[in-house]
Amino acid sequence: xxxxxxxxxxVQESVELATPDKVVWIDGSQEQIDALRAxxxxxxxxxxxxxxxxxxxxxxxxxxxxxxxxxARTVICLPKEEDAGPTNIWKSPEEGYRMCKEIARGxxxxxxxxxxxxxxxxxxxxxxxxxxxxxxxxxxxLNMIIMTRVGNMCLDALGEDGxxxxxxxxxxxIDEENRWIMHFPQxxxxxxVNSGYGGNxxxxxxxxxxxxASYLGREEGxxxxxxxILGVKAPDGSKKYVAAAFPSACGKTNLAMxxxxxxxxxxxxxxxxxxxxIAWIRVGEDGRLWAVNPENGFFGVAPGTNKKSNPNALAAxxxxxxxxxxxxxxxxxxxxxxxxxxxPPEHALDWKGNPWNGKTSDVKGAHPNSRFxxxxxxxxxxxxxxxxxxxxxxxxxxxxxxRASTTPLVYQSxxxxxxxxxxxxxxxxxxxxxxxxxxVLRHDPMAMKPFIGYHVGDYFQHWIDMGKKIxxxxxxxxxxxxxxxEKGEFLWPGFGDNMRVxxxxxxxxxxxxxxxxxxxxxxxxxxxxxxxxxxxxVETLESILEVDKKKWAAEAEEITGYYNNTIKDRIxxxxxxxxxxxxxxxxx
Ligand code: OXD
Ligand code: MN
Numbered sequence: 001x002x003x004x005x006x007x008x009x010x011v012q013e014s015v016e017l018a019t020p021d022k023v024v025w026i027d028g029s030q031e032q033i034d035a036l037r038a039x040x041x042x043x044x045x046x047x048x049x050x051x052x053x054x055x056x057x058x059x060x061x062x063x064x065x066x067x068x069x070x071x072a073r074t075v076i077c078l079p080k081e082e083d084a085g086p087t088n089i090w091k092s093p094e095e096g097y098r099m100c101k102e103i104a105r106g107x108x109x110x111x112x113x114x115x116x117x118x119x120x121x122x123x124x125x126x127x128x129x130x131x132x133x134x135x136x137x138x139x140x141x142l143n144m145i146i147m148t149r150v151g152n153m154c155l156d157a158l159g160e161d162g163x164x165x166x167x168x169x170x171x172x173x174i175d176e177e178n179r180w181i182m183h184f185p186q187x188x189x190x191x192x193v194n195s196g197y198g199g200n201x202x203x204x205x206x207x208x209x210x211x212x213a214s215y216l217g218r219e220e221g222x223x224x225x226x227x228x229i230l231g232v233k234a235p236d237g238s239k240k241y242v243a244a245a246f247p248s249a250c251g252k253t254n255l256a257m258x259x260x261x262x263x264x265x266x267x268x269x270x271x272x273x274x275x276x277x278i279a280w281i282r283v284g285e286d287g288r289l290w291a292v293n294p295e296n297g298f299f300g301v302a303p304g305t306n307k308k309s310n311p312n313a314l315a316a317x318x319x320x321x322x323x324x325x326x327x328x329x330x331x332x333x334x335x336x337x338x339x340x341x342x343x344p345p346e347h348a349l350d351w352k353g354n355p356w357n358g359k360t361s362d363v364k365g366a367h368p369n370s371r372f373x374x375x376x377x378x379x380x381x382x383x384x385x386x387x388x389x390x391x392x393x394x395x396x397x398x399x400x401x402x403r404a405s406t407t408p409l410v411y412q413s414x415x416x417x418x419x420x421x422x423x424x425x426x427x428x429x430x431x432x433x434x435x436x437x438x439x440v441l442r443h444d445p446m447a448m449k450p451f452i453g454y455h456v457g458d459y460f461q462h463w464i465d466m467g468k469k470i471x472x473x474x475x476x477x478x479x480x481x482x483x484x485x486e487k488g489e490f491l492w493p494g495f496g497d498n499m500r501v502x503x504x505x506x507x508x509x510x511x512x513x514x515x516x517x518x519x520x521x522x523x524x525x526x527x528x529x530x531x532x533x534x535x536x537x538v539e540t541l542e543s544i545l546e547v548d549k550k551k552w553a554a555e556a557e558e559i560t561g562y563y564n565n566t567i568k569d570r571i572x573x574x575x576x577x578x579x580x581x582x583x584x585x586x587x588x
Pocket of ligand 1: 069199247248249277299433434
């Protein structure tokens with residue numbers, strides 16, 4: 001175990017509060033994993049799937065009221081309300097602890113408390129940080145073992161005195177009225193009660209690696225971002241890395257594992273996946289930004305994942321994977337979800353566990369936010385740099401949202417500060433990853449709205465300040481794969497064809513290609529997007545590259561309202577300056 005007094009004290013306090021019958025320390029060994037799987041199967045927490053077709057794969061069904069992140073119950077507890085800012089729910093630390101403790105008191109009686117020592121990032125890397133999560137859920141333990149690096153090496157790395165992020169999770173009664181995900185950035189502590197859904201309970205992920213880490217990053221001079229990281233290998237063997245921020249369920253996993261179109265493959269291009277959701281980014285000695293993926297697995301959205309949209313993700317789910325809230329095919333004891341193929345099973349159970357016939361039913365079988373938790377190493381295109389302790393150098397940062405109109409397929413910011421502005425004005429249609437209405441356009445700066453652990457204005461300032469420390473900054477771009485025509489049809493094929501846009505982005509980084517200066521930044525000339533092998537008209541491409549000044553003037557007004565009325569204060573002057581420039585450019 002450990003002789004780290006702080007760890008022992010945290011576990012002791014958790015035991016005293018929640019009064020479990022038993023405490024089990026997780027060492028990450030195969031025997032322990034096997035025993036936990038067997039126990040979870042015996043209680044129905046997990047369903048063992050067909051082990052020939054899907055070795056070591058299991059299915060879990062959450063309680064029906066507990067299928068997504070709960071932003072209205074996700075809280076940043078800081079002494080002053082103004083420091084949590086307008087994008088967060090706030091409570092004082094005293095109130096937050098009081099509420100969580102009252103709810104969790106005695107709630108593990110008759111249950112086992114598992115103590116999970118885990119690392120975000122490769123143990124021993126200067127990027128990585130250790131967490132300890134206590135939980136009464138085997139599902140959480142088994143997911144954390146896939147999503148993070150779990151085991152005694154984390155306790156060893158802490159030694160006698162090392163600090164760690166404390167995570168307390170208790171399922172309690174899965175009562176939505178008393179569900180809270182609370183963060184105490186000043187104490188490096190997270191409390192999660194009354195939920196069993198991944199985004200609320202795998203505390204290494206959104207809670208630690210984004211909310212707490214963004215707070216730490218500001219204090220310590222680095223960045224924690226909601227970004228995928230991918231590498232592009234060019235025909236000459238050189239590699240360039242990009243990080244890209246998209247809101248939840250907007251295709252980060254698909255972009256991160258993209259298979260280039262045939263003409264690019266034939267020419268020798270390859271894409272390698274370093275991460276699909278989170279990037280921790282530091283300034284390297286060479287003045288560039290270097291990024292690691294602190295996770296060890298993918299917690300991906302299942303619906304829509306198929307052989308065409310993301311064969312690499314699908315391959316990653318074929319062993320050692322936990323599926324959550326998907327359809328169980330009773331004919332062969334495998335899984336299915338909408339968009340997997342055109343052959344839904346007739347004899348099946350839906351995500352709630354009710355009999356479901358995919359041929360006749362007019363309701364969906366899988367929950368729209370159903371997930372797979374798959375080991376990153378399963379992914380055929382995982383980067384050889386996946387376990388690098390130093391990370392990968394970023395040539396470009398890409399922002400992107402789901403916008404039916406206005407935002408072109410791709411544009412490049414004029415410089416770092418303008419790029420920060422471009423990230424700050426991101427908006428996107430909401431998805432099923434969080435509870436609430438789907439398809440509503442909302443501001444989601446840097447795709448971090450639900451994940452910034454402090455005031456959003458200070459977060460923008462941190463981006464501006466970081467820019468001053470980077471002598472060789474990545475270029476910043478914005479993409480929009482989701483432009484639609486009047487009939488609501490998507491105008492860009494997306495998926496593998498996004499490689500065509502990536503290529504333009506990398507060519508821009510190398511100064512290889514010209515661009516058109518517009519009111520919002522640099523936009524490609526249609527001729528410079530390589531359409532080889534794609535049956536796609538140049539007119540359509542031109543239409544989605546168009547920058548409509550009238551629409552952008554209206555957008556600028558809307559952004560002014562957002563800055564003034566929602567964020568209100570702490571917005572860096574540099575962003576106001578970019579907004580003014582945008583307005584002027586739209587008038588010209
Ligand atoms: C996720 C999310 O699960 O953003 O990655 O909700
Ligand atoms: Mn995410």
